[in-house]
Amino acid sequence: MLDIAAICLVITALLAYLNHRLTRLPTTIGVMAIALALSLAMVGLDAAGLDHGLRRYEESFIRSIDFSDVLMQGMLSFLLFAGALHVDLGALKKFRWQVAALALVGTVVSTVVVGGLMWLALPHIGLPLPLLYCLLFDALISPTDPIAVMGILKSAGAPKELELVIAGESLFNDGVGVVVFALLLGVLSSGETPTFAAAGTLLLREAGGGIAFGLVLGYVVFRMLKSIDQYQVEVLLTLAAVMGGYAFASHLHVSGPLAMVVCGLIIGNGGRARAMSDSTRRYIDMFWELVDEILNAVLFVLIGLEVILIAFSAPLVFGGMLAIGITLCARWLTVGLPVALGRGWFALPPGAAHVMTWGGLRGGISVALALSLPAGAQREIVLALTYCVVVFSILVQGLTIGRVTQKAVGTSAVTRLP
Template sequence: MLDLVAILLVLTALLAYVNHRFVRLPTTIGVMAIALLLSSALLGLNALGVSALHHRALALLTSINFSEVLMQGMLSILLFAGALHVDLTKLRAFRLQIGLLAVFGTLISTIVVGAILWWTLPLVGLPLSLTYCMLFGALISPTDPIAVMGILKSAKAPESLELVIAGESLFNDGVGVVLFALIAGVLVSGTTPGAGQASMLLLQEAGGGVLFGLLLGYVTYRLLGSIDSYQEEVLITLAAVIGGYALATRLHISGPLAMVVAGLIIGNHGRALAMSDKTREHVDSFWELLDSILNAVLFVLIGLEVIVVRMSPMLGVAALITIAVTLFARYLSVGLPVALAQRVSRLPGGSWQVLTWGGLRGGISVALALSIPSSAERDVLVTLTYAVVVFSILVQGGSIGMLIRRWIPRGA
């Protein structure tokens, strides 16, 4: 394990250096792009008969349980760190827009993606059951807050639009994970729960996660306010995140939603009322550093994991179809409602285009796809997920700044 961590950290540091020194892309995009180039080079060498490096890389990557590393390791830290610097007062002003997009937008997108792929994939010789298609819809519909918030920092979007995109991505992640768990349960059991049972499960997971996050945030806030020592206070926040996420998992409630809610409480009430200036500075520095390091490691892993993805001409065509379907579902579930309710949304003109194109997918979608039990259908879904994620980060993420400048009026 120590050797594995050492290899990942050294490789990530080298790629981050190369990106910062020569490529100069946003870190998330840059390290992933360079990792993809390395993966492509290894695949090319393997095709030419030079397979030693490819075999070593393959052995390394197959020893990593990506789904477990992200969902049980990195995710709690990244979500908490992302929520920690969101202004709750400003976020509250857009709570209706964020809530509708996060819940109903994710539901609509899941259904649209699942239904269209169920109809179109047989046309290219890859028929999947409706359950598997809906499972893919659930894992690909939530935007990844880790990817979104990392790229938004350099995109210079208007504050109102940035708040809605960031807020939606923080909360639709929890909704998507709950939907995925429900559909995966149907796949395993072979029985479809009724509307009442599904609603209760959704309420238990999502509602329980929010309530637990409120409790965790309040208890942590009280502990922070009772002392003034930045070393212990930084440790308390870290313990709250790691321990809280583990407990939420044990209680079968949404850990991602709990971390987002706890992060909002600590980042707002905790920073303002329970921390001295010195503590605030150290807490902010600690979580920003941890967030940037884990973000870089995560996207290097995504770039390298392409080595284990199976590809064929038929899957390539299916991947292109899936990318188009995912964008269309994003437009129907988010872009179109915002465009039709432009005045009500209180967002600047052109926001629907940015919301549609800025729906980035990342590590969470990959982790969920890799968590599906081994089968031929799972291999197809993993390949389609990687295609959407790579397109999302490199193409959508790489162009979002330019599109914001083009679509959003100056001074909005």
């Protein structure tokens, strides 16, 4: 495990260096693009008989990493807490009902819409996929990835109100998406369709329990932070809250991601204002910013390297293009259209619907969930479709969201809340 971690960090550092010296892209996008290019180059060299075993070595290394376990049980808690730590809860309260509607209703409706369309369309390109697998694909691809979204928003130049809604939605719809995915995966494993009551109970226990646990954890840590003034101990307390809290949430069978989001919001707002000195606030911000940057870079390098394990074919490429189009259409129907029609309620600038649609990035969480499916031909199809959507989302949408924002809302609309 230590060797694997060391190799990942070395590769990430080297690719970050190359990106800074050569391409100058945002770090997460740049390291992923370079990793993807290197992996594809090895595939090409192997096809030409010139790789001298490099592809087999990379495949062996990537297979030794349980990507799903590394992200869902390792990185995710740190990344979600770090992201929520810097969200202005006071400003977000203004949009609490809008965010709740987009995160809950939007994610569930998107799962049904995308699942039905994929189930109808895939047989026409030679990729028949059972309806349940289509719904599983849509459950893992419908939620936007807070890790990808919040990293891009830092440099996109979006109005503060719009940034808050996108960030809030992405933080909470992740938890909803994981719960829906777990419900459908249970159906696949047991072969039994749960009743609406059972599904509602699971959603309430996982999502509601995760939020409640996050509130309790955040309050306990807040009181501990308030009782002392030593930044070394206070940084350690936040680290323990993330690692211990996420592990305890899994034992309680509640949503760890939602617990980390809520805990991060409490410590980043009430804790920052009333329980930290200026020195502690500075060190905690620096620590979690570094953790966020390092883990994000490692995550996106792994996404780029994962391509070497996917056996693409012409039908899968066409299926991936189809999935990209359907996913964007579903995003418009479930997020963009409601925002456009309900401008008075959402209180967002004109053109926000376009930014919300194009800014719905997917990332490592989708790939991790796809890898957690049972092995088989259906899993390989879902994984390939997921990978196509994620790569397009990060490389194309991520690199152009700034221009889309400027064109949609105009520079005059780019204002900041007090």
